[in-house]
Amino acid sequence: DADVTQTPRNRITKTGKRIMLECSQTKGHDRMYWYRQDPGLGLRLIYYSFDVKDINKGEISDGYSVSRQAQAKFSLSLESAIPNQTALYFCATSDPGGRIPQETQYFGPGTRLLVL
Amino acid sequence: QKEVEQDPGPLSVPEGAIVSLNCTYSNSAFQYFMWYRQYSRKGPELLMYTYSSGNKEDGRFTAQVDKSSKYISLFIRDSQPSDSATYLCAMSARAGGTSYGKLTFGQGTILTVHP
Numbered sequence: 001d002a003d004v005t006q007t008p009r010n011r012i013t014k015t016g017k018r019i020m021l022e023c024s025q026t027k028g029h030d031r032m033y034w035y036r037q038d039p040g041l042g043l044r045l046i047y048y049s050f051d052v053k054d055i056n057k058g059e060i061s062d063g064y065s066v067s068r069q070a071q072a073k074f075s076l077s078l079e080s081a082i083p084n085q086t087a088l089y090f091c092a093t094s095d096p097g098g099r100i101p102q103e104t105q106y107f108g109p110g111t112r113l114l115v116l
Numbered sequence: 117q118k119e120v121e122q123d124p125g126p127l128s129v130p131e132g133a134i135v136s137l138n139c140t141y142s143n144s145a146f147q148y149f150m151w152y153r154q155y156s157r158k159g160p161e162l163l164m165y166t167y168s169s170g171n172k173e174d175g176r177f178t179a180q181v182d183k184s185s186k187y188i189s190l191f192i193r194d195s196q197p198s199d200s201a202t203y204l205c206a207m208s209a210r211a212g213g214t215s216y217g218k219l220t221f222g223q224g225t226i227l228t229v230h231p
């Protein structure tokens with residue numbers, strides 16, 4: 001089974017709709033991240049959480065909100081979707097106390113979102 | 117100006133070629149340098165990791181960091197069709213003794229190795 005899972009894998013929605021993307025992990029990591037990936041722009045950080053009570057904005061948080069329901073779950077919401085939020089969304093985790101370099105992040109398979 | 121610049125390519129090479137992928141950066145606080153590989157319809161996965169300046173080799177892959185020039189490279193020797201993927205450089209800074217854990221990514225280079 002995958003260590004980091006994302007649901008749904010694909011989603012088509014309309015402008016103005018509220019949608020939620022979900023991420024779950026079985027790696028036991030405290031730190032979780034949400035990124036979006038656009039062609040030619042690489043991965044850009046939306047929000048990150050270092051534990052359940054610690055949530056921080058990334059470089060492109062406008063139009064997004066998050067919820068850390070538990071150590072293993074981190075959800076991303078688009079309150080009112082717009083077409084330029086069409087992108088590939090990735091969840092990632094990291095372990096600050098791990099032997100492997102602390103900055104190593106482990107990514108889920110991604111959610112492909114299309115906003116019409 | 118982006119903190120990390122990476123030529124998006126695409127780059128197409130014949131099997132067996134030596135591939136060179138590069139990134140430049142502007143933030144002198146970056147100390148941890150990584151290369152992630154992303155296959156089509158998959159999430160990125162860590163390929164190579166280097167701390168500060170120097171070289172690191174792992175099989176056919178060599179990562180180089182030149183902090184004085186703010187330039188990092190990934191070399192792939194004897195490239196194979198299975199190396200076809202998007203390669204993303206990523207960097208992280210550290211303040212005091214605590215890692216932020218945040219990565220700044222390049223745009224990614226699309227590589228195709230044809231038989």
